[in-house]
Amino acid sequence: xxxxxxxxxxxxxxxxxxxxxxxxxxxxxxxxxxxxxxxxxxxxxxxxxxxxxxxxxxxxxxxxxxxxxxxxxxxxxxxxxxxxxxxxxxxxxxxxxxxxxxxxxxxxxxxxxxxxxxxxxxxxxxxxxxxxxxxxxxxxxxxxxxxx
Numbered sequence: 001x002x003x004x005x006x007x008x009x010x011x012x013x014x015x016x017x018x019x020x021x022x023x024x025x026x027x028x029x030x031x032x033x034x035x036x037x038x039x040x041x042x043x044x045x046x047x048x049x050x051x052x053x054x055x056x057x058x059x060x061x062x063x064x065x066x067x068x069x070x071x072x073x074x075x076x077x078x079x080x081x082x083x084x085x086x087x088x089x090x091x092x093x094x095x096x097x098x099x100x101x102x103x104x105x106x107x108x109x110x111x112x113x114x115x116x117x118x119x120x121x122x123x124x125x126x127x128x129x130x131x132x133x134x135x136x137x138x139x140x141x142x143x144x145x146x147x148x
Contacts, residue, residue, distance in 0.1 A: 035070035
């Protein structure tokens with residue numbers, strides 16, 4: 001469980017790092033802060049999540065999943081009705097990672113989930129499984145941008 005959650009966290013943050021490359025860093029940072037606040041997650045919790053330590057309490061884990069949904073919808077990876085846009089994910093990454101992200105994003109659409117928080121979490125988990133290193137490398141750096 002810890003290994004899977006570590007991957008998921010890395011993906012959420014990595015997707016956001018990717019978003020920093022392709023859009024206004026200020027907009028992404030605003031989304032991160034807004035989503036962390038609305039989910040009632042602290043910077044410490046997000047940093048722990050980067051290390052694979054997601055909240056164990058069910059309500060806090062649900063908050064984390066909804067943080068993922070909030071961020072994905074605000075940066076355009078997921079629509080308000082839950083449609084995942086693989087092209088948006090690809091377009092947000094550094095050009096050197098776009099082909100890899102295209103392959104990953106085409107596979108990771110959160111199928112089977114009706115709850116949008118759960119769907120975002122499934123998308124993140126899939127992204128992490130597909131390329132753990134690409135995401136984990138960026139996790140803490142992204143959190144640093146919103147904690148400064």
